[in-house]
Amino acid sequence: MPTIVIPAFALFFYMIMFVTLIDVRKNRTVGVFMTMLLCFILWTGGSYLMRSMMWPGVQFWCNISIGGMFAIPSLYYVFISDFVGYKGYAKKSIFFFITILILILNFSNGLFESIEVQYSSLGNPEFIFVGRWTLVIPVILVFWVAAAIFKLIYVSIKNKEHNIKDYAPIIVGVASLTLGTTLSSIPAIGKFPIDTLSGIVNAYCLFYILYKRRLFNFTFAITRGTTYFLTTVLVFIIGINFVDPAEKLIKQLYPQLSNYTTLIIVGLLALITVIVFRTCKSSMNALFSRKEKQQTNSLKEYSSQITKTISLVDIANLLIQVVQQNTESEKVYLFLSNDEEGNFDCLYSTNILDNKHILIDKDSPIIRWLQVKKNSVLIKDFKHSVWYKSLWEQEKIQIDKFGIECLVPVYSSDELIGIVALGGNQSSVQYSQDTLMFLDFVASISAVAIKNAHLYELIYQKASLDHLTGILNREFFFSKMEEVFELNKEDSLSLILFNLDDFSLYNELYGRLEGDATLRGVADILKSICKKGAICSRYSAKEFALLLPNTDLKTAKEKAKLISNQISKGFDSTKDQWEKTLTVSVGICTYPTASGNIKELIDHTEMAVFKAKQNGKNQIVTYTSDTENTESKEPRVRGQVYAQYASTVYALTAAIDVKDSYTCNHSANVSEYAVKLAKEKGLSEEHIELIKEAGLLHDIGKIGIPEDILNKVSSLTDEEYEVMKKHVENSISIIRHLPSLKYVIPAVLGHHERWDGKGYPRRIKKEEIPIAARCLCIADSYDAMTTKRSYRDPLPKEVALMEIEKGAGTQFDPELAKLFVNMMRN
Template sequence: MAEKNDDPLLYREFRYSVEYKSMWESEKHELEKMGLHCCVALKDDNQLVGILLLCDHTGKRQLGYSDLQILSSITSVASIAVKNARMYEQACLEARTDELTGLLNRKYFYEILNQEFEKNIDGSLVLAIFNVDDFKLYNQLYGMKEGDYCLKRIAGIIRGSVGEQGYVARYSGKEFAVLLPGYDVLSARTLMESIQKQIYEMNSHEQNFKLKAITVSVGISAAPYAAKSVKELLNNVDMAVYHVKQSGKNGLRVFDTAFQQNLELEDTRKHVHIYKEYESTIYALTAAIDAKDHYTFSHSNNVAYYAVELARYLGMNEDVVEIIRQSGLLHDVGKIGIRETILNKEGALTSEEYEIIKGHVEASIDIIRHLPSLDYVIPAVIGHHERYDGKGYPRRIAGEDIPATARILCIADSFDAMTSKRCYKRAFSVEKAKRILQEEAGKQFDPAMVEAFVKCLEEGRIKLVNGEFSGESGNV
């Protein structure tokens, strides 16, 4: 009743209006009971967002002109307050929501994950990741617009299936995360299989033209049964997705203690076969490195050997060890694009030349990212020049925010660089290299991993590789 203008509407005048006469008697009675004197509309950009009512149950006081002026001022302040509150609420919503799908974004999902992990410490918490298979190909076939539409439909299927039972987020460009507090693994698996089936069938209902079926690789992990921390839960679910990808995509894996134990023999048998699928690609890239710079080729082989031995000593499973081996072989592939005069310069590098050398990390990623079968080595490769104290490059991340595979690679890379002869320096002794590693523990290197690496050297588990790559455990 106060929408037509911004002035206060007196109740005694309103009683003679058509709007009042059209009200139910029960509504009129409620207004009388309140002792309503007048009402004023609260507006935001000419939209009604609230009503301010002024009541007096005694009925003794009459509103004068000055009262109405004060009421108008109060209304203006209240309207601004409501507008600011709505803007703040909208800003909060946008800060935690993915723009394309309307789901939670990754940052806010991490907050929810940490909160729910603490709340369900004595219960159960299931995390699932949906990774869309061959999505780059889908974009190439049908275009980015159709790709975005596909992601929105997938988001709708997952959100509709999960409902109020859990949280759904867009975890990365082509990944979705589902968090289910209080769920057991069996119930979660049943729900994820249903979602997976709906996603596979969604394009079969298109009437206008035929689109390829969408498949997803799904990983599931549960806390506290298979994970004692949020970080472990995330790592486990990522490894479950990795297993699905390695076994042909379009599948679902549950990572738990039994899963890990049952797969140990299977992983041992399969990992050589899996590696051979990509061996020709890796060989071609390493051969290209060798043609450009023989030192870089030998260095990459050496780094792969040192990193693999350290990873095994740390108890990592054979899948992770294989990822580390391939990361070691490919971590410097970006140096293909750097001039030999810089790579083999005998004197100190200029600041400009050093920036060019630093660019090999992004150059390596630019090469690897076009090889979908090898994209799982990217976290190790992109992080092998990060420092534990956060002063490395290219992202300046620190501590355990640096992937474990990258922290291992950093130690192996540095040790080989120190113990190898180059045109601009002599090789350090093993003792001096060990001393530098220990001095830089907690600064450049992960201190626990340095301790493990030094122990491996002292016990003879890792042997110094001189010049060309050798060593049975490091053969490719």
């Protein structure tokens, strides 16, 4: 009975493994193993059919069985070579040609002289093989292959690529197969199918190696087709071995049913088929389906979600979440490669409060071990390897301290870009092979997303940085400033602008290359401050910005003084008198004490810089309503800039007066009203002076408007109104030729803009309009309504104020409109 049952069981076992692997994604190693399985099927199938005395005869099935058995050793060597990563082809070729020779001898009856069949006392057939001297060739091949395999394993262990534990199943399988094949060639022992039994042990060891190395997912390989095949094979085996005894039993016990024997047996086989199929199906579902569905659904959902984001933070959170849900691990850490040094920093974890001060050096044995393994590994296995002995003691303590139990490498194009570390697994199964394979799938999906996120951040960083200094450019600084402002609305926020004095002269003295080096040096000074939470930017060609969250005015002034001193000392040259010392004019404004929104914060800081420039340079000016707000390093020179051009301005207004006497008086009135409104708002002295000068100059462009339009006694047509609107652009064209008065241009340009964005010439709205222009807009409209015009009489002052109130929020800044109305009524 064993001579039949063992080959039948072996055949069944091999066919199940082969069918299981059909649906698996193939690689070279799995392909070689499946070829070996075909040889095992020929070996055991031929042995089974030979011992069952099947047609076309014992000799035919014996040749099939022997041929399959002796084709296995060379395939075995190829399989192990792939497993250990050995690329040599010479020995593989030799083994291949010897195998061809053996197969030729086998099918030409050159290995055995005869095969005798004898029957035992129970009537069971026994087979006696009489071998030729040529049988020594396959025996030598078997031992040669076994020795070559053990040598490959020894070299791999010696080179620290694997440890002895990794090869234990291979060693057991090779020893079993070698021993079984050798013993089966001995006539006294060859009667028993010991070679087939050893083949089963060997095949199981290899299957286990593949599964443990996660070259396929056994759970995912179990399909409906596998269940059908399993049922068919079981029913076939049952039919061959029990149909004849069943027929004899029926005829003996129920002779009256002799004519229906075939029908009864068919019915019984059908019933057995149903029972076997349902049993197999329920067993498979109980073993695999539930967990398989959970993991499959998790992978699908994770893959879908991760493709919708390019944020590294979102990807990390999704990764940690899917790992934690499917492994029951309490702690999950994500290490990502540091591009600068190549080390792996712990950046994300399950709990934001977790201690993340963990760093894995790029040269650590852990990294080299993961590069050898290429897939998920357990720390308990790592501790049995030679790599663990190479760790520093501090690294061993760190692994134990953070409770790391499993490491999952994240590879992108053979480059290790990240590591997922797991710990605190509460599952009774803990990290099974299916779980480790699931983690490898997650890492594979994550690799592409992490790489894309890194590329996006790199591109974003390049686009956001100034190419010369390496700090934020102006555009991205404004974007970042808005984010910081939203986060600090309930706290203080200081903005500092550093404007290098006479930098054009500095470039002429030292050259452009030295000038560029100086700009980079200033940026480096600012970056040293940014490490503490500040944000720095190159604001313009020779100007830098520093944004300080949660910083009051006093602290901002201290930092500004420190930085300006470092700039002066760092670029100070005293070799010759002609050499220029670099100085800086600094402006500071703080929210909410001196500005109400982000636009005012920027405008007021720029105004403070302007005041520092006009008052003698090389000083720090803070934007406040106080008069003493300047810290100078040189004698202070009061910049009454407007006075230098007063005669020119008066000459221009006089020329306008000849054309339109209204305009001259109107400009003086607007200037007065706007100055009073600016004081009511609490603007700085310098800002008030700017508004005063802008008020006097805001309509200077009317000198270019035809008199018939200026003095028209009726309403203007659409065409005439378009001509009249040109006076704003005319004013800018005149003022731009007075360089020291160009700072009034934004106020003059915007005095006809509306709060709702329907004004002209730029159609900007709300805080986009400079506050000086918003003051002029109200003052201009009020004076226009309360003075006599060529086409109408003046309106009562109260009516004009009511119009101002009516236009608040549409034409006028609602806050300034309310201040103006209250001021005029009081």
